[in-house]
Amino acid sequence: MEHLISHGRRQIAFIAGSPDDLSGDSGRRLQAFFAACAHFGLEQDARRVVYGRHVYDGGFAAADQLLQSGIPFDALIASNDESAIGAMDAIKQAGKRIPEDVAVIGFDNRLEGAVQQPGLTSIHVPLFDMGYQAVEQMYRHLVQGELLPPHREDVHLVVRSSCGCGGNGEAFLDEEVSAGRPLFQQMAAQIRKQAFDLSADSARFHPGALRARLNQPRLSYANVPYRIKPYADLLQGPYNTILFDRALHERIEAESRQHGTDARLLRDANGEVLHASLTEKLLTLLLAKLVNFVPEGGIWMNTQRPEWNDANNALVGRGLSVVTLGYLRRFLAFFRDLIQPEDGDFPLHTEIAILLENIAAILGRFAPVLEENFTPEQRRAMMDALGEGEAILNLFEETFRHAEFTGRSGTFFAYEGLGSVYWHMVSKLLLAAQETALRFQDTPFAADLVAAYRAIREGLGYRKSPAEYGAFRIRTRPNTTGRASRA
């Protein structure tokens, strides 16, 4: 509020959470808004408070309601980023400019906010620290019987452009990435020097086996009855992106009763299973990611499916994924090393060949900018070009996106929540630290890396006693079977 007032805004509207939650979180945020209005002597009008239920659609509808009501407002605070992004879209569609006509500030500092036009100014909430503190307090309470006073983490404003400042949110990256530790920087330099050698993962077991399969049409595609909407529709509703093809689903089910699992594979016009080489399959995976590339942002997730190992997106399956972009970079290095020594022809299905040529042309067109920094207009232009280039090939893309996620039940993401994600991240960190230590075992960093690996390991599972986890012995009464004590 103070920041908006410093920009000369006095008619500040508020998108609250849910009207059903006024005794909870939504109510507390709303009270804070009223208190700030009173503190700064702003006129209050009930019409300037609307409810966005903390979701995109809700934010869109709430801003629409504000605009329809005719009450003037020159600034808008949303109680989370998702509803703020919905509101920004509604404001822009109504022909108003952000921040000139309406300044907007969100809450959460989500990565998607950073790539809005203009970039969304928001409040950064230190979720990692909050989770860490919560677990530590629980632990100390359970093990040492301490009852600690509530701990509060400070939040701070991350200034981008939507509030009227000219910033573009370096704050996000500065904080998260550039932890300027000398060891980190030395290692980064070393990694850049070393060629990625991922094909070694297969070569370790069967030298040459992968290469031998590059041109053999022995692989198939799953025929998945979901379709990603056309690019223009994705822009209209970025959180509602897929269609379920019920007719196809029913046909596949019926045919698989008759023909077995082959009926679940993609088939040609004659009903024969479509075969592809390893090269085509790897290429399809790569192209399916590239069509969703947002320069300087990440990979736009629009399958409504959680992406592996991306803690933020695992919970939602949407938004921009930096982790996926990181994986893509590793994948590219691997693919390049695999393909470069080959000379000869690679037969591809026409759709894949066309998409490859389209994307290569788009990357070529933007090559000069890729070396420099993108302006928001250039970023959008490249995103549009890639997104529309995809149109011819929804089918293959869809097939691949879903084929990747076969190993995990969605229930995990829905019910286990933050605590689970926290442990999950630490255990992934353990594995990554070990892989890194092994990879650099012949370098001067080896001892530090092993020490770091062991330090992480101390925080996990088998290094701790049951008592440290808060386990206690169950005393059994004399007249019971005694099983509980043995269990």
Add this chain to the structure above:
Amino acid sequence: MTGTVKEEILTRQAEVGIRFENGRLTFSPFLLESAELLSAPRDFTYLLDFRQN
């Protein structure tokens, strides 16, 4: 705690240092802690599944 068990088993196995290299098994005790090895034979106590009783 979902997820931690798998990574702990994977990392623990790798600590032993047995790896495939170029189609052959190799052994490198780089991550092995000597303090974790027994210096003399010792009994190992484990639980049987009581549900079979």
